[in-house]
Amino acid sequence: MVLSAAAAVAGSMAFADAALARDQIRVVGSSTVYPFTTAVAEQFGKSGAGKTPVVESTGTGGGFKLFCAGVGVGHPDVTNASRRIKKSEFDDCAKNGVSGIIEIKVGFDGITIAQSKAGAPLKLTMGQVFMALADQVPGADGKLVANPNKTWSDVDKALPNVKIEVLGPPPTSGTRDAFHELFMEVGADEIAALKDLKKADRKAFDRLWKSIRRDGAYVEAGENDNVIVAKLEANKNAFGIFGYSFLEENTSKLRGVPVEGVEPTFEAIADGKYRGSRPLFVYVKKQHVGVVPGLDKFIAEYVSERSMGRDGYLSRKGLVPLPAAEAASVRKAATEQTVLTTGF
Numbered sequence: 001m002v003l004s005a006a007a008a009v010a011g012s013m014a015f016a017d018a019a020l021a022r023d024q025i026r027v028v029g030s031s032t033v034y035p036f037t038t039a040v041a042e043q044f045g046k047s048g049a050g051k052t053p054v055v056e057s058t059g060t061g062g063g064f065k066l067f068c069a070g071v072g073v074g075h076p077d078v079t080n081a082s083r084r085i086k087k088s089e090f091d092d093c094a095k096n097g098v099s100g101i102i103e104i105k106v107g108f109d110g111i112t113i114a115q116s117k118a119g120a121p122l123k124l125t126m127g128q129v130f131m132a133l134a135d136q137v138p139g140a141d142g143k144l145v146a147n148p149n150k151t152w153s154d155v156d157k158a159l160p161n162v163k164i165e166v167l168g169p170p171p172t173s174g175t176r177d178a179f180h181e182l183f184m185e186v187g188a189d190e191i192a193a194l195k196d197l198k199k200a201d202r203k204a205f206d207r208l209w210k211s212i213r214r215d216g217a218y219v220e221a222g223e224n225d226n227v228i229v230a231k232l233e234a235n236k237n238a239f240g241i242f243g244y245s246f247l248e249e250n251t252s253k254l255r256g257v258p259v260e261g262v263e264p265t266f267e268a269i270a271d272g273k274y275r276g277s278r279p280l281f282v283y284v285k286k287q288h289v290g291v292v293p294g295l296d297k298f299i300a301e302y303v304s305e306r307s308m309g310r311d312g313y314l315s316r317k318g319l320v321p322l323p324a325a326e327a328a329s330v331r332k333a334a335t336e337q338t339v340l341t342t343g344f
Contacts, residue, residue, distance in 0.1 A: 023050075023292075025041075025051075026054050026056075026077055027041070027055040027076060028056045028063040028066045028078075028079050028080070029057075029081055030057075030060040030082040030173075030280070031057040031059060031225050032082040032225070032242070032245065033080030033081065033280050033281075033282065035245055035249075036106065036107075036245070039317055040307055040314070041053040041055050041298075043301060044297070047301070049297040050297065051294075058223065059170070059173045059174070060080070060083060060173060060175075061171075063080060063081065064081070064085065065092075067093070067285065068093035068098055071097050071287045071288070076285075077285050077295055078284050080280075081174055081282070081283060082178060082278065082280055083279075084279070085101070085281070085340070098285060098287070100337075100339040101284070102284040102285075102299070102338065102339055103281060103283055104283070104299070105279050105280070106280050106281065106308050106314070107280055107321050108269055108270070108319075108320040108322070109318075110243070110274050111178050111243065111244075111276040112244050112247045112257070112264040113166075113256070113257040114232065114241075114242070114246075114254045114255065114256050115232060115238070115239050116238070116254060120162070122159065122160065122239075122257050123258045123261070125190065125259070126190055126259065127191055128156055128159070129184070129259070130191065130209070131147075132152065132166070133166060133212055133217065134187075134188070134208065134209070136211065137149070138193035146215075147217070149217075150163065163237065165219065166219070167221040167228045167241070169221070169223065169225075169241065169242070170220045175241065175242060179241055182278065183259075184210070186275070187209070226246070228246075229246060229250050229254065244256075245317060247318075249318065259274070259276060260275055262275070264276065266318070270320045286337055286339055296337075299335070299337075300334075302334070303330060303335065304331075308321060308322070308327065309327070
């Protein structure tokens, strides 16, 4: 049930009083965006604009659930997201009285498949990724079967005879959503037997690429990407899926796997050559601006040139910046606190 105008006003007034109990900005959401928002929070705290915000890594889906649960001191002010908000999440916000959402597109990231530098280098195609990780794949007769591929050489004889073991995010993660769309859907589309399925039954095709095997070849490693990094260090034959920034932070230990002949580098993501790139977002609750101290200044810091500009401190942490014209547009909308409409 959507809150009435009177209820919304009453809620805002109650929040204004309750907010006195919280003088610190609270942020939840994506583990991929977490290090960038943490850097902005630290800079905000150092500037004297307010207390350093509390930033939690809950995953994109988990962040939206917390963010959209309501307005008031018990609910977060900001959520990080490694994908755009879904219409269902936007509607959930509205149902719970969150009527003003400021969307900030902060830059780009790449979904990377990484491995230990101690392991044998691997190069993959999108089709090979699909055949390694899909729950069902075409058998010899073209009919779907439970994925039988145990080693990379089972997928393609040109690949090493090494057990398939891929550590990645859980279903609540925006990185998992992006991996399905950027790798699994594209990979399925490269397989001749599945092109016919796509034409005949699009829903069945979509269910196929949205599923992932559950027999141990894919291991859900939680929302903390640092756990995946540690496991890759311990197992040279394992592979991990996470955002480019984590690869950038661990280049002394890990290497990115080239996909379709392109390595996941800053330059390749920026110019669109690397096909696994995606935009990153931050969402702010406008109803909390002016109530939670410093929230407007936190927004201004996030979209500043010194933060998300081409030579900004977020770029040095691995964020791939927006083109100048788009960055200017985002900056203007954020500082004017323009809210999202239902244009999905």
